[in-house]
C-alpha cells in the first residue's frame with residue numbers, strides 16, 4: 100500500500116491536466132461544467148480532438164489506438180478530463196462497440212470500423228432494449244433472417260440514446276428462434292441510412308429529446324456486418340454491459356458538479372444543514388472514488404470486477420443526490436425552468452443556473468434505470484459476489 | 488379528534504372529482520392542455536368558478552362560499568390526484584387569501600368577487616431572485632407620493648404572472664416593513680415562460696408602476712404574508728398527498744401488468760416491498776397533513792406555523808420518496824413525457840419547493856426543539 104503517486108504518475112497527471120485545460124475549447128468545457136446540452140458537433144469535434152492526440156480510446160488494445168496505460172493512469176485520465184469539463188468520448192463508440200469489435204470482430208471488420216469509431220467519424224447508437232425486453236434483455240424479438248449472404252431485419256428497438264445523430268447502430272438480433280433464448284442472439288452492425296429503418300423521437304419528462312424508437316422493416320444488412328459468429332451476441336452483450344457498468348459511474352463529473360454547487364451558493368455553506376449535506380456527499384464520493392481505484396487495481400484481462408456493480412449503483416445514486424441538492428439550493432427559483440431561454444441574463448432576474456436544476460434532477464432519474472438498472476446491479480452483487 | 492369527513496365534505500369531493508376527473512380522465516388531455524399557453528384550461532377554470540370553488544374560502548359577503556380549511560384541502564387533494572394544472576393554489580389560496588386577510592371591505596368585495604366568478608385571474612408576486620420563502624420583500628420597493636404609490640424592482644418566479652389580470656405584489660415600504668399592493672397585470676413588464684411541472688411563470692418588472700395598497704396604506708403586512716404562507720404550505724401538502732396516492736396506485740398497477748422474465752413484475756419481492764415502503768411514507772404524510780389541516784381551523788398563528796412546518800417536512804420527504812420510486816419501479820417508461828408518473832414526480836418536486844422544502848422546515852423545527860418536552864398533537868390553544 101502506498102498513498103503518494105510515483106513521480107511518473109505525477110508527471111502523467113500534470114500532462115493530462117495541461118492538455119484538458121488548455122487544448123479543449125473553453126467554451127465547450129464551460130458548457131459541460133454548467134450542465135448544458137452539447138450539440139452533436141461539439142461532442143464529435145471534442146472526440147476528434149482527443150483522438151488527434153491519441154487520447155480518445157486509451158483503454159483499447161494498443162494495436163487499435165490504445166495506450167497500454169496502467170489502471171491508475173486510466174483513472175487519472177478520466178478524473179482530469181471530467182474535472183476540466185472536457186466532454187467524455189462518446190460512450191457508444193469508446194466503451195461499447197469499439198472494445199467489442201476489437202475483441203470479437205474479424206480483421207477486416209476492425210480495419211473497416213475501428214479508426215472511424217475512435218475519431219467519431221462514425222456516430223454509433225446502441226440498439227439493445229426493446230419495448231418488451233428491458234431488464235430481461237435476452238427475450239428480445241427483433242429478428243434477422245438469412246437471405247443469401249444478407250440478413251433481413253424486422254422489429255423495434257427503443258430508448259435509443261441520441262439515435263437522431265446515429266450513423267450506425269449496433270444491435271442484438273434473434274438469428275435463431277429455435278434454441279435457448281440467449282443462444283439465438285447475434286450482434287449485427289446496421290447502417291442507419293438503410294431503407295426500412297426509421298428513427299422516431301421520444302420526449303422525456305424534462306422536455307428533452309435524447310432517446311428514440313428505432314423501427315426496422317425488412318432492412319437488408321450485408322452478412323459481413325455480423326460481429327463474430329451467429330449466436331455469439333449474448334456473450335458480446337455481457338462483455339459490453341460489464342464495460343458500460345464501469346463507464347456509467349461518473350465519479351469525476353459528480354465531484355465537479357458538487358464543487359460547482361458550492362461555488363454557486365457559497366452563502367449557504369454556513370448553514371449547518373446545508374454544510375452537513377455537502378460534507379456527507381463529499382465523503383460518499385470520496386469512498387466511491389477510492390473504491391473505483393481499489394477495484395480497478397484488481398481487475399484482470401479487462402474483465403470488469405464484479406464489484407463494478409457497486410460503482411454503478413452508488414455512482415448513479417450520488418449523481419442523483421447532487422442533482423437534488425442543486426434544486427434545493429436554487430429553492431423557489433428552481434421553478435423557473437423556462438427562464439433560461441429568455442433574452443440576456445435578465446439583469447435583476449434569477450441567475451441562469453437555476454433554470455436548469457430541476458430538469459437536470461428529473462433527467463438524472465434515468466441513471467438508476469439504464470446501464471443495467473440498480474435492481475439488476477443488486478442482483479449481480481447478491482448472486483455473483485455473495486453467492487446468494 | 489376525528490379524521491372522518493362529513494356528508495357535505497364527501498359530496499364536495501365527489502363533485503370536484505367529477506369535474507376534474509372528467510376533464511383529465513386521460514393523462515393525454517392534461518399533457519395537451521399544459522403544452523399550450525396559458526398552461527391550464529380556461530374552460531375548466533370557469534367550471535370551477537361555477538361550482539363555487541374559486542370563492543370557496545372567502546366570506547359570503549365578499550362573494551365567496553365561506554368554507555373552511557378542510558373543504559379547501561379536499562379541493563387541493565383532488566387537484567393533486569389528476570395533477571390538474573389550474574392555478575387554484577396560487578390564485579385562490581395564496582393571492583386570494585392575502586386579499587381576504589389584508590384588503591379593505593371594498594377591495595375584498597371587488598377583487599374576490601371577480602376572482603370567484605372566474606372573471607379575473609389573480610397571481611401572487613412575492614418571490615424575488617435570491618429570496619428563500621421569507622415573508623418579507625426587498626428587491627421590489629414601494630414609493631409614496633401623496634396618495635399615490637408606485638413599485639419598482641423585479642419579482643421572479645411569478646406563477647401565472649403573464650396571464651394574470653391582477654397581481655398581488657409584496658414590496659418593501661419606505662419606512663421599512665413589507666406592504667402588499669394590487670397592480671393591474673398589463674401595467675408591468677412581464678415575460679412568461681413554461682415551468683417544468685407543466686405550468687407557467689413569469690419574470691415581472693416594475694418601473695415606477697402605479698399600485699394600490701392592499702388595506703391600510705403603509706402598514707407592515709409581513710405577519711399576514713407569513714400566515715398565508717403557512718396556509719399555502721398545508722394546502723400544497725394536501726395537493727401532494729393526492730398526487731402521491733395516484734402515483735403509488737399507478738405504480739402498483741404497472742407492477743401487476745408489466746412482464747419481464749416471463750412473469751409480471753409483482754413477482755419480485757424486491758419491487759413489491761419498495762411499493763410497500765412508498766405506502767408507509769404516504770400514510771404517515773397523510774396523517775400529519777390532515778392533522779395540520781385541522782390545526783388551521785384553530786386560527787392560532789404560532790400553532791399553525793408549527794403544524795405547517797411539520798406537514799411540510801413530512802410531505803416533502805414522502806414526495807421525494809414516492810416520486811423517485813414511482814419512476815424507478817416503472818423503468819424507462821417512467822421517464823417519458825407521454826406516460827403519467829414522470830409528470831407526477833415533476834409536480835411533486837414543484838410543490839416541494841413552492842413554500843419551503845423539507846430542510847427549510849426542518850430548520851424551523853430544529854430551532855424550537857428546546858422549547859417543548861414531548862409533542863402533544865391534541866393540545867388545544
Ligand SMILES: Cc1cc2nc3c(=O)[nH]c(=O)nc-3n(C[C@H](O)[C@H](O)[C@H](O)COP(=O)(O)OP(=O)(O)OC[C@H]3O[C@@H](n4cnc5c(N)ncnc54)[C@H](O)[C@@H]3O)c2cc1C
Nearest residue numbers: 225227228233234258259260465469472474815817818819
Ligand atoms: C434515458 C434512457 C436512455 C437509455 N438508452 C439506451 C440505449 O441507448 N440503448 C439501449 O439499448 N437501451 C437504452 N436504455 C434502456 C435501458 O437499458 C432500460 O430502460 C433498462 O434496461 C430497464 O428496462 P425497462 O425500462 O424495460 O424496465 P423493466 O425491465 O420493465 O423494469 C421495470 C422495473 O423493474 C425492475 N426489475 C425488472 N426485473 C427485475 C427483477 N428480476 N428483479 C428486481 N427488479 C426487477 C427494474 O429494475 C425496474 O425498476 C435507456 C433507458 C433510459 C431510461
